Amino acid sequence: xxxxxxxxxxxxxxxxxxxxxxxxxxxxxxxxxxxxxxxxxxxxxxxxxxxxxxxxxxxxxxxxxxxxxxxxxxxxxxxxxxxxxxxxxxxxxxxxxxxxxxxxxxxxxxxxxxxxxxxxxxxxxxxxxxxxxxxxxxxxxxxxxxxxxxxxxxxxxxxxxxxxxxxxxxxxxxxxxxxxxxxxxxxxxxxxxxxxxxxxxxxxxxxxxxxxxxxxxxxxxxxxxxxxxxxxxxxxxxxxxxxxxxxxxxxxxxxxxxxxxxxxxxxxxxxx
Numbered sequence: 001x002x003x004x005x006x007x008x009x010x011x012x013x014x015x016x017x018x019x020x021x022x023x024x025x026x027x028x029x030x031x032x033x034x035x036x037x038x039x040x041x042x043x044x045x046x047x048x049x050x051x052x053x054x055x056x057x058x059x060x061x062x063x064x065x066x067x068x069x070x071x072x073x074x075x076x077x078x079x080x081x082x083x084x085x086x087x088x089x090x091x092x093x094x095x096x097x098x099x100x101x102x103x104x105x106x107x108x109x110x111x112x113x114x115x116x117x118x119x120x121x122x123x124x125x126x127x128x129x130x131x132x133x134x135x136x137x138x139x140x141x142x143x144x145x146x147x148x149x150x151x152x153x154x155x156x157x158x159x160x161x162x163x164x165x166x167x168x169x170x171x172x173x174x175x176x177x178x179x180x181x182x183x184x185x186x187x188x189x190x191x192x193x194x195x196x197x198x199x200x201x202x203x204x205x206x207x208x209x210x211x212x213x214x215x216x217x218x219x220x221x222x223x224x225x226x227x228x229x230x231x232x233x234x235x236x237x238x239x240x241x242x243x244x245x246x247x248x249x250x251x252x253x254x255x256x257x258x259x260x261x262x263x264x265x266x267x268x269x270x271x272x
Contacts, residue, residue, distance in 0.1 A: 007266035009232050009239030010047045011202060014038040014066065015054025015246040026210050036249040042068045044248075045262060051075050051114060051173075054244050058099050063107050073112035073149065074100040079125040088125045094138055097146070104144050113139070114149040114173065119156035123165075132168035151204075153177055154188035157195070166196045173241065175204035178211030182224050189236050203228055204241045207254040218253040225261045233270055 017037055020028035038056070042048055048070035056062045058074045066072075076096040080089045097113055104110035115122065139145060147170040154176055156162060166172075174192060176185055189201060205224050209216050216224070228240040242248070248255060 004269065004271050005266060006229065006232065006268050006270055007046055007262065008049075009270060010045070010262070010266070011049040011051060011239060011241035012038065012041050012045070012047050013053050013204070013241055013244035014041070014050045014056055015244040016056055018246055019055040020244075020246050027213055031208075031247065032250050034246045034249050036245055038066045038245050039068060041245040041248055042066060045259075046266065047262075049239075051241065053114075053116065054246065058096060058103060060103070063103060063109075069109060071111060072107075072109045073114050074103070074110060074146075075114045075116050076100075077116050077121065078118065078127055078131075079121040081121075086121050086125045088122070088127060088131070090131055090134075093135065097135070097139060098142065101139075101142055101144060101146060104146060111147070112149055112171075113146040114151070115169075116151045116173075118150035118165075119152045119159065119162060123156070123159060123161060127165065129164055129168065132165060136168055147171060149173060151175060152192060154181065154185060157188060157191050163195050166199070169196075169199070171200045171202070171238075172196065173202045173204050174237070175206070175243070176224070179206070179209035179216050179220060179224070180212065182220070182227055185227055186231065186236070189231060193236070200238045201236075202239050202241055203231060203237045204243055206243050207247050207250075207252055207258065215252060216254040218257050221254040221257040222261075225258065229261075229265065235271060 018034050020026055021031050021033060038050060048068060050069045051073045052058060052062060053075035076093055078088060078093050079086050100113050149171045150169045151173045192201060231237045232239060
């Protein structure tokens with residue numbers, strides 16, 4: 001195989017235009033309007049790996065809206081939020097998995113199915129190993145088989161119920177929710193590797209500090225990318241994802257730093 005580049009190891013968290021701006025749950029009502037589609041983000045960055053997330057339906061129309069994407073992962077959640085609290089939505093997740101598999105039978109770009117916010121909302125909702133085993137069973141019964149992924153936040157690694165649930169997934173996305181905790185990311189990656197038996201991980205960074213409800217400074221974003229690049233080059237993570245496309249055209253220092261980094265190192269070879 002030929003050399004891969006840093007850009008080849010990068011992913012986009014694909015979102016509907018202005019999906020965060022329309023909700024107050026993450027402070028999005030304070031963000032300026034965005035016009036960036038997923039296809040726009042692919043063309044601007046040259047990154048062709050995309051998670052289909054952020055309010056994008058898992059359907060033919062969504063897939064057709066990003067013709068430049070080369071590799072796609074369909075995202076869902078195993079839980080939902082109600083006035084009474086967080087609840088499991090297992091049957092709905094099975095339905096979404098089957099929809100993704102039907103799409104994948106016609107669109108070979110789809111190569112994975114991802115359970116988001118697993119180590120937070122789904123654990124809070126009380127997911128069991130038996131339910132995850134059933135999810136894997138259904139996945140194995142119906143072609144095409146899609147590798148299952150889960151979002152494991154760095155802040156969740158000490159949850160006692162987590163280790164017994166990790167064997168049911170093939171790979172993980174590891175987001176840093178509190179931007180000022182970047183120096184702890186390498187240790188968190190090492191810890192999740194130990195807990196999971198060395199399964200592949202994709203680091204997820206943000207252009208806004210959601211955990212602390214504030215912008216990410218240029219200096220802090222540079223440090224985020226330094227850590228991400230070192231983890232990629234040392235093959236401790238498979239790559240890095242930026243979340244998400246409905247914020248990537250906003251006039252933020254973090255965005256400017258990200259685009260400068262990508263232009264500077266994106267074409268550099270890494271790995272085999």
